[in-house]
Amino acid sequence: MDNIGLIGTASILVAGLTIAIGSIAPALGEGKALSQALLSLAQQPDEANTIIRTLFVGMALVESTAIYCFVVSLILVFANPFWNYVIAHSGS
Incomplete structure (x- = not known):
């Protein structure tokens, strides 16, 4: 497998x-x-x-962690910083 295929596979x-x-x-x-x-609401419905x-x-705040992981995944698949390096040094 060439370097471009290896980088693509690893990224995915x-x-x-x-x-x-x-x-x-x-x-x-x-x-x-x-x-x-829900437990708190059952015990203190006035609050x-x-x-x-x-x-x-x-x-x-908890969901922001999953969103950060999603953004990192999108960067790896669509804007991988290694693509330009590999393409420039592969001679393709």
Whole structure:
């Protein structure tokens, strides 16, 4: 396999692993946050507005980790910085 094919294959594999591994922790964190928020709402229904507002802010922060992994995957697939280097040195 030539260098261009190797870089392409590695980029796609690493992008897939980034999404797979990088979305596990946010999914678990969001599930834990939601279950705790529902438990808090069941115990203190009068504080629903505060609990829900805090829940949404926390979930947005947790979800940002998965979004960063998605952006890294897009960069690896579509704007890989190694492409120009390999193409320039391959003579193609």
